[in-house]
Amino acid sequence: MNYLTAGESHGPQLTGIIEGLPAGLTLDIDAINAQLAARQGGYGRGSRQQIEHDQVTIVGGVRHKKTMGSPIALVVNNRDHAHWGKIMDPVAEETAENSLRTVERPRPGHADLVGGMKYNHRDLRNVLERSSARETAMRVAIGAIAKQFLQQLDIELVGYVQQIGAVNADSKAPLDVQKINEVITNNDLRIVEPEKVDEIHTLIDQTKKDGDTLGGIIRVVATNVPAGLGSYISWDTKLDAKLAGAVMGMNAMKGVEIGDGFKAATSFGSQVMDEIDWHEGEGFTRQSDHLGGFEGGMTNGMPIIVKAAMKPIPTLYKPLQSVDVQTKEVKKASVERSDTTAIVPASIVIESLVAIELAKAIMDTFDASNMERLKAQLKDYREELKHY
Ligand SMILES: Cc1cc2nc3c(=O)[nH]c(=O)nc-3n(C[C@H](O)[C@H](O)[C@H](O)COP(=O)(O)O)c2cc1C
Numbered sequence: 001m002n003y004l005t006a007g008e009s010h011g012p013q014l015t016g017i018i019e020g021l022p023a024g025l026t027l028d029i030d031a032i033n034a035q036l037a038a039r040q041g042g043y044g045r046g047s048r049q050q051i052e053h054d055q056v057t058i059v060g061g062v063r064h065k066k067t068m069g070s071p072i073a074l075v076v077n078n079r080d081h082a083h084w085g086k087i088m089d090p091v092a093e094e095t096a097e098n099s100l101r102t103v104e105r106p107r108p109g110h111a112d113l114v115g116g117m118k119y120n121h122r123d124l125r126n127v128l129e130r131s132s133a134r135e136t137a138m139r140v141a142i143g144a145i146a147k148q149f150l151q152q153l154d155i156e157l158v159g160y161v162q163q164i165g166a167v168n169a170d171s172k173a174p175l176d177v178q179k180i181n182e183v184i185t186n187n188d189l190r191i192v193e194p195e196k197v198d199e200i201h202t203l204i205d206q207t208k209k210d211g212d213t214l215g216g217i218i219r220v221v222a223t224n225v226p227a228g229l230g231s232y233i234s235w236d237t238k239l240d241a242k243l244a245g246a247v248m249g250m251n252a253m254k255g256v257e258i259g260d261g262f263k264a265a266t267s268f269g270s271q272v273m274d275e276i277d278w279h280e281g282e283g284f285t286r287q288s289d290h291l292g293g294f295e296g297g298m299t300n301g302m303p304i305i306v307k308a309a310m311k312p313i314p315t316l317y318k319p320l321q322s323v324d325v326q327t328k329e330v331k332k333a334s335v336e337r338s339d340t341t342a343i344v345p346a347s348i349v350i351e352s353l354v355a356i357e358l359a360k361a362i363m364d365t366f367d368a369s370n371m372e373r374l375k376a377q378l379k380d381y382r383e384e385l386k387h388y
C-alpha cells in the first residue's frame with residue numbers, strides 16, 4: 001500500500017490517493033469523519049478549527065462502501081478557502097490584488113526560510129501553504145481507513161497525549177487500548193489522568209497570554225499485532241525503522257522512541273530485556289514489554305509502543321527575531337493565526353501514521369488482493385504461531 005497527498009492549507013481542497021488496499025474492505029465513512037473531527041479538537045487550538053468542519057468525500061475506488069482493489073481517491077475541502085479564493089486561486093494570473101498577504105519575514109522553526117531558499121520563492125506563502133499541518137487532515141483520513149483495515153483483523157491501536165510542556169499525565173503508561181480509549185475520549189486533552197486537566201488548561205492559557213507555545217509527548221499503543229511483521233534481514237525491511245520514519249515525517253516531530261527508548265540506554269540489560277514464557281495453546285509470550293513489541297526489526301507479539309516528541313509550535317504571537325528576505329532588515333517574524341499547542345490533534349495524526357505502517361506491513365506479508373482471503377491467511381498464521 002502507498003499513498004500520496006496534495007493540497008495547500010488555504011487552497012480549495014486536500015486530495016489523497018491510496019493504492020494497494022485489498023478489494024472487499026468495508027468502509028465506515030462515519031468513523032473516518034469521527035477521526036477527522038477528533039483531529040480538529042483539543043484544548044489550545046487556534047480559531048481556524050472553528051471555520052473547518054472536515055468531512056471526507058470518496059471519489060474513486062469504493063462502491064457501495066466496499067473497496068474494489070483500485071486506487072482510492074479522497075477529498076477533504078478547505079472551507080477557509082472561501083476567504084482566500086483570489087490569493088490561492090490555482091489558475092488566475094498573478095495581479096497586485098491576488099498576491100496580497102505575502103510572507104517575507106520567515107518564522108524561526110517553520111519551513112519558511114529554507115523552503116524559500118531551496119525553491120527560490122520570494123513570497124514565503126508558497127512554502128507556508130504546503131508545509132502547514134493542514135495536510136495532516138488527509139493523512140488522518142487515510143489512517144482512518146488503515147485503522148478500519150486493522151480492526152477487521154482484530155488489531156486495535158490508540159494514540160494519546162502523555163505529556164504537555166513539562167507536565168506528565170501518564171505515570172502508569174497503560175497497555176489496554178480499550179481502557180485508554182474510555183478515559184481519553186472524556187477529556188479535551190486526550191490524557192489518561194483526567195485529574196491533570198485543570199493544571200494543563202492553566203498552563204496552556206498562561207502560555208497563550210504570554211504569546212508563547214507548547215509541545216509535548218504522544219504515546220501510541222497497538223495490541224494483538226502478530227509476531228513476525230517486518231524483518232531483521234536488511235535495514236530497510238525493519239518495521240521499527242519504518243515506524244520511526246513515518247513519525248518523523250510528521251510536522252513538528254523531533255524524537256521517536258520504541259518502548260523504553262532512551263531510558264533503555266541508561267538501564268541494565270536485566271531491566272530491559274523481556275523474559276520469555278511459553279503456555280500450552282497460547283505459544284510464546286513475554287513477561288514485560290520494555291522493547292515496545294520489537295526485536296530484530298520484527299514485531300514480537302507484544303503490544304507495540306511508539307512515542308513521539310513534538311516541539312512547540314513555531315509561530316509565536318510574541319514573535320522572535322527574523323530578517324526580511326527582500327530588504328534584509330532585522331524584523332520580528334511573521335505572525336499567522338496559529339495554535340498555542342497542537343499536541344491533541346498530533347496524537348490523532350501519529351495514531352494514523354502508525355496504523356498506516358502496520359497496515360502496510362500486513363499487506364507486504366500476506367496476499368492482500370482480497371480482504372476475506374487476507375483474513376483467512378492471518379487467522380492461519382496466528383494459529384501456526386501458537387504451535388511453534
Ligand atoms: C496538528 C498540527 C498543527 C500545527 N499547527 C501549527 C500552527 O498553528 N502554527 C505553526 O506555526 N505551526 C504549527 N504546526 C507545526 C508546523 O506545521 C511545523 O513545525 C512546520 O511544518 C515545520 O516543520 P518541522 O517542525 O517538522 O521542522 C502544527 C503541527 C501539527 C502536527
Ligand SMILES: C=C(O[C@@H]1CC(C(=O)O)=C[C@@H](OP(=O)(O)O)[C@H]1O)C(=O)O
Nearest residue numbers: 009046048131132133134336337338339
Ligand atoms: C489548518 C490546520 O492547522 C494549521 C497548521 C498550521 C501550520 O503552520 O502547521 C498553521 C495554522 O494554519 P492557519 O494559519 O491557516 O490557521 C493551523 O491552523 C489544521 O490542522 O487543520
